Amino acid sequence: MGLSKHYGVLSLIKREAIISLLKKGERADGRGLDEFREIKVETGLVGKAEGSALVKLGDTKVVAGVKASIGTPFPDTPDKGVQIVNAELIPVASPIFEAGPPGEDDIELARVIDRGLRSSGFIKLEELAIIPGKKVWTIFIDIYPLDHCGNLIDASGLAAVSATLTGHIFDVELKDEEVNVIEDSKKPIPLGSIPVFVTIAKIGDMLIVDPNYEEELVADSIITFSINDKDEICAIQKSRSGAFHFDEIIEAKKLALKASKKIRSFLRS
Protein backbone atom coordinates (compact mmCIF):
# COMPACT_ATOMS: atom_id res chain seq x y z
CA MET A 1 0.00 0.00 0.00
CA GLY A 2 3.07 2.19 -0.58
CA LEU A 3 2.48 5.72 0.53
CA SER A 4 3.93 8.43 -1.63
CA LYS A 5 7.56 8.91 -0.87
CA HIS A 6 8.04 11.99 1.18
CA TYR A 7 7.82 15.04 -0.97
CA GLY A 8 10.80 16.56 0.78
CA VAL A 9 10.78 19.54 3.11
CA LEU A 10 11.09 23.23 2.57
CA SER A 11 12.01 25.76 5.22
CA LEU A 12 9.26 28.04 6.40
CA ILE A 13 11.19 31.14 5.34
CA LYS A 14 11.49 29.90 1.75
CA ARG A 15 7.86 28.86 1.70
CA GLU A 16 6.76 32.29 2.85
CA ALA A 17 9.09 34.01 0.40
CA ILE A 18 7.62 32.04 -2.51
CA ILE A 19 4.08 32.82 -1.44
CA SER A 20 4.64 36.52 -0.82
CA LEU A 21 6.39 36.90 -4.18
CA LEU A 22 3.51 35.12 -5.92
CA LYS A 23 1.04 37.50 -4.33
CA LYS A 24 2.88 40.25 -6.19
CA GLY A 25 2.61 38.20 -9.36
CA GLU A 26 6.30 37.27 -9.32
CA ARG A 27 8.23 34.05 -9.08
CA ALA A 28 11.51 33.45 -7.31
CA ASP A 29 13.25 32.53 -10.58
CA GLY A 30 11.91 35.62 -12.37
CA ARG A 31 9.44 33.83 -14.61
CA GLY A 32 5.91 34.96 -15.37
CA LEU A 33 3.15 32.85 -13.81
CA ASP A 34 2.32 31.27 -17.17
CA GLU A 35 5.89 30.75 -18.32
CA PHE A 36 7.82 27.51 -18.79
CA ARG A 37 11.46 27.28 -17.81
CA GLU A 38 13.98 27.06 -20.64
CA ILE A 39 13.57 23.87 -22.66
CA LYS A 40 16.41 21.95 -24.29
CA VAL A 41 16.07 18.63 -26.04
CA GLU A 42 18.86 16.38 -27.25
CA THR A 43 17.83 13.36 -29.28
CA GLY A 44 19.55 10.20 -30.44
CA LEU A 45 22.00 10.15 -27.55
CA VAL A 46 21.68 6.42 -26.93
CA GLY A 47 22.77 4.49 -30.00
CA LYS A 48 21.47 1.12 -28.83
CA ALA A 49 17.96 2.50 -28.37
CA GLU A 50 15.56 2.78 -31.30
CA GLY A 51 14.92 6.33 -30.14
CA SER A 52 16.10 8.45 -27.24
CA ALA A 53 15.84 11.95 -25.89
CA LEU A 54 17.26 13.95 -23.03
CA VAL A 55 15.00 16.80 -22.00
CA LYS A 56 16.13 19.67 -19.86
CA LEU A 57 13.38 21.78 -18.38
CA GLY A 58 15.31 24.35 -16.40
CA ASP A 59 17.41 22.14 -14.13
CA THR A 60 15.07 19.17 -14.41
CA LYS A 61 16.52 16.43 -16.58
CA VAL A 62 14.68 13.42 -17.91
CA VAL A 63 15.89 10.79 -20.34
CA ALA A 64 13.48 8.63 -22.31
CA GLY A 65 14.26 5.74 -24.60
CA VAL A 66 12.29 3.76 -27.13
CA LYS A 67 12.79 0.08 -27.81
CA ALA A 68 10.80 -1.72 -30.48
CA SER A 69 10.35 -5.46 -30.62
CA ILE A 70 7.99 -7.93 -32.18
CA GLY A 71 5.42 -9.37 -29.84
CA THR A 72 1.87 -10.64 -29.68
CA PRO A 73 -1.10 -8.25 -29.62
CA PHE A 74 -3.58 -7.97 -26.79
CA PRO A 75 -6.53 -10.33 -27.39
CA ASP A 76 -9.04 -7.44 -27.50
CA THR A 77 -6.99 -5.47 -30.05
CA PRO A 78 -5.60 -8.20 -32.34
CA ASP A 79 -4.89 -5.83 -35.23
CA LYS A 80 -3.04 -3.18 -33.25
CA GLY A 81 0.50 -2.77 -32.04
CA VAL A 82 1.26 -2.42 -28.35
CA GLN A 83 2.44 0.67 -26.51
CA ILE A 84 4.03 0.22 -23.10
CA VAL A 85 5.13 3.22 -21.05
CA ASN A 86 7.20 2.76 -17.95
CA ALA A 87 8.77 5.25 -15.58
CA GLU A 88 11.19 4.75 -12.75
CA LEU A 89 12.04 7.44 -10.23
CA ILE A 90 15.67 6.45 -9.80
CA PRO A 91 17.77 7.69 -6.87
CA VAL A 92 20.25 9.54 -9.12
CA ALA A 93 17.49 12.09 -9.65
CA SER A 94 16.78 12.99 -6.05
CA PRO A 95 17.57 12.02 -2.46
CA ILE A 96 13.83 11.49 -1.94
CA PHE A 97 13.76 8.63 -4.46
CA GLU A 98 14.61 5.17 -3.25
CA ALA A 99 15.76 2.15 -5.21
CA GLY A 100 13.36 -0.76 -5.29
CA PRO A 101 10.14 -1.87 -6.92
CA PRO A 102 8.07 0.93 -8.48
CA GLY A 103 5.93 2.85 -6.01
CA GLU A 104 2.73 4.72 -6.65
CA ASP A 105 4.53 7.86 -7.86
CA ASP A 106 6.48 5.94 -10.52
CA ILE A 107 3.30 4.20 -11.64
CA GLU A 108 1.22 7.36 -11.69
CA LEU A 109 3.82 9.18 -13.81
CA ALA A 110 3.99 6.34 -16.33
CA ARG A 111 0.23 5.97 -16.54
CA VAL A 112 -0.43 9.68 -17.01
CA ILE A 113 2.10 9.83 -19.87
CA ASP A 114 0.67 6.61 -21.32
CA ARG A 115 -2.88 7.99 -21.31
CA GLY A 116 -1.79 11.26 -22.87
CA LEU A 117 0.02 9.52 -25.72
CA ARG A 118 -2.71 6.93 -26.22
CA SER A 119 -5.71 9.29 -26.20
CA SER A 120 -3.96 11.64 -28.57
CA GLY A 121 -3.39 8.76 -30.98
CA PHE A 122 0.31 9.63 -31.00
CA ILE A 123 1.63 6.22 -31.99
CA LYS A 124 -0.58 4.85 -34.76
CA LEU A 125 -0.95 1.44 -33.21
CA GLU A 126 -3.27 0.32 -36.03
CA GLU A 127 -0.34 0.61 -38.42
CA LEU A 128 1.90 -1.55 -36.27
CA ALA A 129 0.30 -4.93 -36.94
CA ILE A 130 2.56 -7.30 -38.90
CA ILE A 131 0.40 -10.44 -38.89
CA PRO A 132 -2.92 -9.34 -37.32
CA GLY A 133 -3.75 -11.41 -34.26
CA LYS A 134 -0.27 -12.91 -34.14
CA LYS A 135 2.64 -10.56 -34.61
CA VAL A 136 2.71 -6.85 -33.95
CA TRP A 137 5.28 -4.23 -33.05
CA THR A 138 5.54 -3.50 -29.34
CA ILE A 139 6.86 -0.03 -28.63
CA PHE A 140 8.37 0.35 -25.18
CA ILE A 141 8.83 3.90 -23.96
CA ASP A 142 10.88 4.00 -20.78
CA ILE A 143 11.29 7.18 -18.81
CA TYR A 144 14.00 7.90 -16.25
CA PRO A 145 14.30 11.24 -14.47
CA LEU A 146 17.98 12.13 -13.96
CA ASP A 147 17.56 15.30 -11.94
CA HIS A 148 14.29 16.11 -10.20
CA CYS A 149 14.03 19.89 -10.02
CA GLY A 150 10.27 20.01 -10.38
CA ASN A 151 7.60 19.14 -12.92
CA LEU A 152 8.75 15.68 -13.93
CA ILE A 153 5.49 15.05 -15.77
CA ASP A 154 5.89 17.70 -18.46
CA ALA A 155 9.58 16.91 -18.92
CA SER A 156 8.80 13.19 -19.12
CA GLY A 157 6.02 13.78 -21.63
CA LEU A 158 8.29 15.85 -23.82
CA ALA A 159 11.07 13.27 -23.52
CA ALA A 160 8.72 10.43 -24.47
CA VAL A 161 7.40 12.39 -27.45
CA SER A 162 10.87 13.50 -28.62
CA ALA A 163 12.33 9.99 -28.35
CA THR A 164 9.45 8.54 -30.34
CA LEU A 165 9.46 11.31 -32.96
CA THR A 166 13.12 10.66 -33.69
CA GLY A 167 12.83 6.91 -33.16
CA HIS A 168 12.42 4.14 -35.69
CA ILE A 169 11.24 0.60 -36.26
CA PHE A 170 12.58 -1.83 -38.85
CA ASP A 171 11.49 -3.39 -42.09
CA VAL A 172 10.51 -7.01 -41.73
CA GLU A 173 10.40 -9.96 -44.07
CA LEU A 174 7.79 -12.63 -43.72
CA LYS A 175 8.62 -16.28 -44.28
CA ASP A 176 5.48 -18.34 -43.69
CA GLU A 177 4.63 -17.40 -40.11
CA GLU A 178 8.20 -16.31 -39.31
CA VAL A 179 8.91 -12.61 -39.01
CA ASN A 180 12.48 -11.56 -39.56
CA VAL A 181 13.63 -8.08 -38.66
CA ILE A 182 15.96 -6.52 -41.21
CA GLU A 183 18.49 -5.11 -38.79
CA ASP A 184 20.07 -2.37 -40.89
CA SER A 185 16.76 -1.04 -42.19
CA LYS A 186 15.10 1.88 -40.47
CA LYS A 187 11.66 3.31 -40.91
CA PRO A 188 9.90 5.94 -38.82
CA ILE A 189 7.35 4.96 -36.20
CA PRO A 190 3.90 5.81 -37.65
CA LEU A 191 2.68 8.82 -35.71
CA GLY A 192 -0.51 10.86 -35.38
CA SER A 193 -1.33 13.86 -33.22
CA ILE A 194 1.49 14.96 -30.92
CA PRO A 195 0.41 15.46 -27.29
CA VAL A 196 1.89 18.17 -25.09
CA PHE A 197 1.80 17.96 -21.30
CA VAL A 198 1.29 21.06 -19.20
CA THR A 199 1.27 21.00 -15.42
CA ILE A 200 -0.23 23.77 -13.30
CA ALA A 201 0.38 24.11 -9.58
CA LYS A 202 -2.01 25.76 -7.18
CA ILE A 203 -0.35 27.75 -4.43
CA GLY A 204 -2.88 29.47 -2.17
CA ASP A 205 -5.31 30.82 -4.72
CA MET A 206 -2.70 31.32 -7.43
CA LEU A 207 -2.08 29.12 -10.42
CA ILE A 208 1.36 28.77 -11.97
CA VAL A 209 2.64 26.89 -14.99
CA ASP A 210 5.59 24.48 -14.77
CA PRO A 211 6.32 24.54 -11.01
CA ASN A 212 9.98 24.13 -10.06
CA TYR A 213 10.94 21.85 -7.19
CA GLU A 214 10.44 24.40 -4.43
CA GLU A 215 7.16 25.59 -5.87
CA GLU A 216 6.01 21.97 -6.02
CA LEU A 217 6.76 21.61 -2.33
CA VAL A 218 4.66 24.67 -1.52
CA ALA A 219 1.82 23.70 -3.85
CA ASP A 220 -1.48 22.52 -2.37
CA SER A 221 -2.32 20.62 -5.47
CA ILE A 222 -1.20 20.17 -9.06
CA ILE A 223 -3.07 19.37 -12.22
CA THR A 224 -1.71 18.13 -15.53
CA PHE A 225 -3.40 18.56 -18.88
CA SER A 226 -2.35 16.65 -21.94
CA ILE A 227 -3.30 18.56 -25.08
CA ASN A 228 -3.39 17.28 -28.66
CA ASP A 229 -2.60 19.24 -31.83
CA LYS A 230 -6.25 20.35 -32.19
CA ASP A 231 -6.14 21.98 -28.75
CA GLU A 232 -8.34 19.23 -27.35
CA ILE A 233 -7.71 17.80 -23.92
CA CYS A 234 -6.60 14.18 -24.11
CA ALA A 235 -5.76 13.49 -20.48
CA ILE A 236 -6.11 15.18 -17.09
CA GLN A 237 -4.66 14.21 -13.77
CA LYS A 238 -5.15 16.13 -10.57
CA SER A 239 -2.55 15.12 -8.04
CA ARG A 240 -1.66 15.84 -4.39
CA SER A 241 -3.88 16.30 -1.41
CA GLY A 242 -5.39 19.65 -2.20
CA ALA A 243 -8.53 20.71 -4.00
CA PHE A 244 -9.51 23.07 -6.80
CA HIS A 245 -12.48 25.36 -7.05
CA PHE A 246 -14.57 24.90 -10.14
CA ASP A 247 -13.36 28.15 -11.68
CA GLU A 248 -9.76 27.30 -10.91
CA ILE A 249 -10.01 24.17 -13.06
CA ILE A 250 -11.36 26.23 -15.96
CA GLU A 251 -8.65 28.85 -15.41
CA ALA A 252 -5.95 26.16 -15.19
CA LYS A 253 -7.20 24.66 -18.45
CA LYS A 254 -6.95 28.06 -20.17
CA LEU A 255 -3.45 28.56 -18.82
CA ALA A 256 -2.47 25.07 -19.97
CA LEU A 257 -3.84 25.62 -23.48
CA LYS A 258 -1.91 28.86 -23.75
CA ALA A 259 1.33 27.46 -22.34
CA SER A 260 1.09 24.38 -24.58
CA LYS A 261 1.73 26.63 -27.58
CA LYS A 262 5.26 27.28 -26.42
CA ILE A 263 6.12 23.59 -26.23
CA ARG A 264 4.41 22.96 -29.53
CA SER A 265 6.34 25.70 -31.29
CA PHE A 266 9.48 24.29 -29.70
CA LEU A 267 8.64 20.82 -31.05
CA ARG A 268 8.17 22.25 -34.53
CA SER A 269 11.60 23.82 -34.57
Next chain:
Amino acid sequence: MLFLPKLINEEGLRIDGRRPEEMRKFRIEAGVLKNADGSAYMEIGGTKVIVAVYGPREAHPKHIALPDKSVLRCRYSMLSFSVAERKSPSPSRREIELSKVIREALEPAIFLEEFPRTVIDVYAEVLEADGGTRTASITAASVALADAGIPLRDLVAAIAVGKVEGTLVVDLNGVEDQYGEGDMPVAMMPKLGLITLLQADGIFSSEELDKGLLMAKQAIYRVYEAQKKALKRRYLEIAKEVSGAE
Protein backbone atom coordinates in the same frame (compact mmCIF):
# COMPACT_ATOMS: atom_id res chain seq x y z
CA MET B 1 -13.77 -8.83 -35.85
CA LEU B 2 -15.01 -7.15 -32.74
CA PHE B 3 -18.65 -6.25 -32.35
CA LEU B 4 -19.02 -2.55 -31.67
CA PRO B 5 -22.30 -1.78 -29.96
CA LYS B 6 -24.36 1.28 -30.85
CA LEU B 7 -24.05 3.42 -27.75
CA ILE B 8 -26.59 6.15 -28.52
CA ASN B 9 -29.80 5.36 -30.42
CA GLU B 10 -31.83 7.56 -32.81
CA GLU B 11 -33.83 8.98 -29.90
CA GLY B 12 -30.64 10.03 -28.15
CA LEU B 13 -30.96 7.33 -25.50
CA ARG B 14 -28.05 5.30 -24.20
CA ILE B 15 -27.42 1.57 -24.46
CA ASP B 16 -29.26 0.96 -21.18
CA GLY B 17 -32.10 3.36 -22.07
CA ARG B 18 -30.86 6.31 -20.01
CA ARG B 19 -30.85 9.93 -21.09
CA PRO B 20 -27.36 11.50 -21.31
CA GLU B 21 -27.58 13.29 -17.95
CA GLU B 22 -29.32 10.40 -16.19
CA MET B 23 -27.51 8.37 -13.55
CA ARG B 24 -28.02 4.68 -12.99
CA LYS B 25 -30.11 3.58 -10.01
CA PHE B 26 -27.94 3.67 -6.96
CA ARG B 27 -28.08 3.13 -3.24
CA ILE B 28 -25.73 3.82 -0.37
CA GLU B 29 -25.73 2.19 3.04
CA ALA B 30 -23.69 3.19 6.06
CA GLY B 31 -22.47 0.89 8.85
CA VAL B 32 -22.67 -2.42 7.04
CA LEU B 33 -19.76 -4.14 8.79
CA LYS B 34 -19.44 -5.12 12.44
CA ASN B 35 -15.66 -5.12 12.85
CA ALA B 36 -14.73 -1.98 10.99
CA ASP B 37 -14.77 1.37 12.79
CA GLY B 38 -16.77 2.71 9.88
CA SER B 39 -18.12 1.12 6.74
CA ALA B 40 -20.34 1.73 3.76
CA TYR B 41 -21.71 -0.06 0.75
CA MET B 42 -22.58 1.47 -2.59
CA GLU B 43 -24.35 -0.04 -5.53
CA ILE B 44 -24.66 1.92 -8.75
CA GLY B 45 -26.02 0.03 -11.72
CA GLY B 46 -24.01 -3.18 -11.84
CA THR B 47 -21.15 -1.76 -9.78
CA LYS B 48 -20.91 -2.84 -6.16
CA VAL B 49 -18.32 -1.53 -3.72
CA ILE B 50 -17.79 -2.07 0.00
CA VAL B 51 -15.51 0.12 2.10
CA ALA B 52 -14.11 -0.41 5.59
CA VAL B 53 -12.39 2.28 7.63
CA TYR B 54 -10.13 1.60 10.61
CA GLY B 55 -8.77 4.30 12.83
CA PRO B 56 -7.49 6.67 13.81
CA ARG B 57 -5.28 3.91 15.22
CA GLU B 58 -1.66 3.36 16.13
CA ALA B 59 0.69 3.46 13.18
CA HIS B 60 2.29 0.21 12.06
CA PRO B 61 5.11 0.37 11.10
CA LYS B 62 5.73 3.16 13.59
CA HIS B 63 8.06 5.19 11.39
CA ILE B 64 5.27 6.12 8.96
CA ALA B 65 3.57 8.17 11.66
CA LEU B 66 3.73 11.96 11.44
CA PRO B 67 4.15 14.24 14.45
CA ASP B 68 1.58 16.81 13.34
CA LYS B 69 -1.20 14.83 11.69
CA SER B 70 -2.71 11.47 10.99
CA VAL B 71 -1.56 9.50 7.95
CA LEU B 72 -4.30 8.42 5.58
CA ARG B 73 -3.72 5.11 3.85
CA CYS B 74 -5.95 3.92 1.12
CA ARG B 75 -6.21 0.70 -0.79
CA TYR B 76 -8.51 0.25 -3.75
CA SER B 77 -8.73 -3.29 -4.94
CA MET B 78 -10.93 -5.40 -7.13
CA LEU B 79 -12.00 -8.87 -6.09
CA SER B 80 -10.63 -11.43 -8.53
CA PHE B 81 -14.13 -12.34 -9.75
CA SER B 82 -15.45 -8.77 -10.02
CA VAL B 83 -14.66 -8.62 -13.74
CA ALA B 84 -15.30 -10.87 -16.77
CA GLU B 85 -11.74 -12.22 -16.96
CA ARG B 86 -10.42 -13.27 -13.56
CA LYS B 87 -8.23 -10.52 -12.18
CA SER B 88 -5.01 -11.59 -10.55
CA PRO B 89 -5.27 -10.83 -6.82
CA SER B 90 -1.93 -9.05 -6.72
CA PRO B 91 -2.30 -5.27 -7.03
CA SER B 92 -2.21 -4.09 -10.64
CA ARG B 93 -0.62 -0.83 -11.74
CA ARG B 94 -4.12 0.52 -12.23
CA GLU B 95 -5.11 -0.34 -8.67
CA ILE B 96 -1.95 1.25 -7.29
CA GLU B 97 -2.62 4.48 -9.18
CA LEU B 98 -6.29 4.52 -8.16
CA SER B 99 -5.40 3.92 -4.51
CA LYS B 100 -3.28 7.07 -4.70
CA VAL B 101 -5.83 9.30 -6.40
CA ILE B 102 -8.63 8.05 -4.12
CA ARG B 103 -6.48 8.87 -1.09
CA GLU B 104 -5.81 12.34 -2.49
CA ALA B 105 -9.53 12.80 -3.17
CA LEU B 106 -10.39 12.03 0.47
CA GLU B 107 -7.49 13.72 2.25
CA PRO B 108 -8.68 17.33 1.82
CA ALA B 109 -11.94 16.43 3.59
CA ILE B 110 -10.42 14.93 6.75
CA PHE B 111 -9.23 16.89 9.78
CA LEU B 112 -6.03 14.84 9.85
CA GLU B 113 -4.34 17.36 12.11
CA GLU B 114 -6.72 16.31 14.91
CA PHE B 115 -5.02 12.92 15.21
CA PRO B 116 -1.23 13.22 15.15
CA ARG B 117 0.91 10.04 15.21
CA THR B 118 -1.96 7.83 14.04
CA VAL B 119 -3.09 6.24 10.81
CA ILE B 120 -6.50 6.05 9.23
CA ASP B 121 -6.91 3.06 6.91
CA VAL B 122 -9.44 2.98 4.11
CA TYR B 123 -10.02 -0.28 2.27
CA ALA B 124 -12.25 -0.16 -0.79
CA GLU B 125 -13.11 -3.52 -2.31
CA VAL B 126 -14.89 -3.72 -5.64
CA LEU B 127 -17.26 -6.67 -5.46
CA GLU B 128 -18.48 -6.21 -9.01
CA ALA B 129 -17.24 -3.79 -11.63
CA ASP B 130 -19.49 -2.21 -14.24
CA GLY B 131 -18.00 1.25 -14.69
CA GLY B 132 -17.50 3.96 -12.08
CA THR B 133 -15.70 1.85 -9.48
CA ARG B 134 -13.27 4.58 -8.41
CA THR B 135 -16.04 7.15 -8.00
CA ALA B 136 -18.23 4.67 -6.09
CA SER B 137 -15.22 3.85 -3.88
CA ILE B 138 -14.71 7.54 -3.05
CA THR B 139 -18.42 8.10 -2.39
CA ALA B 140 -18.66 5.06 -0.13
CA ALA B 141 -15.31 5.77 1.56
CA SER B 142 -16.37 9.23 2.68
CA VAL B 143 -19.59 7.79 4.14
CA ALA B 144 -17.51 5.12 5.90
CA LEU B 145 -15.19 7.81 7.30
CA ALA B 146 -18.20 9.69 8.65
CA ASP B 147 -19.60 6.43 10.02
CA ALA B 148 -16.28 5.92 11.84
CA GLY B 149 -16.88 9.26 13.56
CA ILE B 150 -13.86 10.89 11.92
CA PRO B 151 -14.39 14.65 11.69
CA LEU B 152 -14.78 15.80 8.08
CA ARG B 153 -14.92 19.22 6.44
CA ASP B 154 -17.50 17.80 4.06
CA LEU B 155 -18.40 14.49 2.49
CA VAL B 156 -16.73 13.68 -0.80
CA ALA B 157 -19.11 12.63 -3.56
CA ALA B 158 -18.00 11.46 -6.97
CA ILE B 159 -19.27 10.56 -10.42
CA ALA B 160 -17.79 10.06 -13.86
CA VAL B 161 -18.74 11.99 -16.96
CA GLY B 162 -17.89 10.53 -20.30
CA LYS B 163 -18.27 10.92 -24.00
CA VAL B 164 -19.95 8.33 -26.16
CA GLU B 165 -20.49 8.84 -29.86
CA GLY B 166 -19.88 12.56 -29.42
CA THR B 167 -22.43 12.98 -26.62
CA LEU B 168 -21.50 13.89 -23.08
CA VAL B 169 -23.07 11.43 -20.64
CA VAL B 170 -23.13 11.09 -16.88
CA ASP B 171 -22.21 7.93 -14.96
CA LEU B 172 -20.71 5.65 -17.60
CA ASN B 173 -21.54 1.98 -17.36
CA GLY B 174 -18.98 -0.69 -18.19
CA VAL B 175 -19.79 -0.91 -21.91
CA GLU B 176 -19.77 2.88 -22.34
CA ASP B 177 -16.48 3.05 -20.49
CA GLN B 178 -14.95 0.39 -22.72
CA TYR B 179 -16.17 1.66 -26.07
CA GLY B 180 -16.72 5.37 -25.42
CA GLU B 181 -14.37 8.15 -26.47
CA GLY B 182 -13.70 9.59 -23.08
CA ASP B 183 -14.01 9.15 -19.35
CA MET B 184 -13.67 11.93 -16.78
CA PRO B 185 -14.12 10.99 -13.11
CA VAL B 186 -14.80 13.92 -10.79
CA ALA B 187 -14.96 14.04 -6.99
CA MET B 188 -16.12 17.04 -5.01
CA MET B 189 -16.75 18.31 -1.55
CA PRO B 190 -20.15 19.61 -2.65
CA LYS B 191 -20.88 22.09 0.09
CA LEU B 192 -17.43 23.66 -0.20
CA GLY B 193 -17.53 23.57 -4.00
CA LEU B 194 -14.06 22.03 -4.12
CA ILE B 195 -12.94 19.44 -6.63
CA THR B 196 -10.70 16.84 -4.99
CA LEU B 197 -10.31 14.41 -7.87
CA LEU B 198 -10.23 15.09 -11.54
CA GLN B 199 -8.91 12.74 -14.14
CA ALA B 200 -9.62 12.42 -17.81
CA ASP B 201 -8.81 9.89 -20.44
CA GLY B 202 -9.95 10.27 -24.03
CA ILE B 203 -10.62 13.38 -26.06
CA PHE B 204 -12.56 16.37 -24.72
CA SER B 205 -12.69 19.77 -26.33
CA SER B 206 -12.21 22.77 -24.08
CA GLU B 207 -15.99 23.45 -24.12
CA GLU B 208 -16.82 19.79 -23.47
CA LEU B 209 -14.59 19.86 -20.42
CA ASP B 210 -16.46 22.86 -18.99
CA LYS B 211 -19.85 21.34 -19.78
CA GLY B 212 -18.80 17.93 -18.46
CA LEU B 213 -17.74 19.45 -15.17
CA LEU B 214 -21.15 21.12 -14.80
CA MET B 215 -22.94 17.85 -15.58
CA ALA B 216 -20.77 16.08 -13.02
CA LYS B 217 -21.52 18.75 -10.43
CA GLN B 218 -25.26 18.26 -10.80
CA ALA B 219 -25.03 14.49 -10.46
CA ILE B 220 -22.68 14.88 -7.50
CA TYR B 221 -25.34 16.85 -5.60
CA ARG B 222 -27.69 13.89 -5.98
CA VAL B 223 -25.05 11.50 -4.70
CA TYR B 224 -24.40 13.90 -1.81
CA GLU B 225 -28.08 13.86 -0.76
CA ALA B 226 -28.05 10.05 -0.80
CA GLN B 227 -24.87 9.99 1.31
CA LYS B 228 -26.45 12.22 3.94
CA LYS B 229 -29.62 10.10 3.97
CA ALA B 230 -27.59 6.93 4.42
CA LEU B 231 -25.81 8.45 7.41
CA LYS B 232 -29.06 9.68 8.95
CA ARG B 233 -30.59 6.22 8.57
CA ARG B 234 -27.55 4.78 10.30
CA TYR B 235 -27.78 7.25 13.18
CA LEU B 236 -31.47 6.38 13.66
CA GLU B 237 -30.53 2.70 13.79
CA ILE B 238 -27.88 3.40 16.39
CA ALA B 239 -30.33 5.50 18.39
CA LYS B 240 -32.76 2.61 18.34
CA GLU B 241 -30.08 0.11 19.39
CA VAL B 242 -29.05 2.36 22.24
CA SER B 243 -32.56 3.04 23.51
CA GLY B 244 -33.50 -0.66 23.11
CA ALA B 245 -30.57 -1.63 25.31
CA GLU B 246 -31.82 0.38 28.26
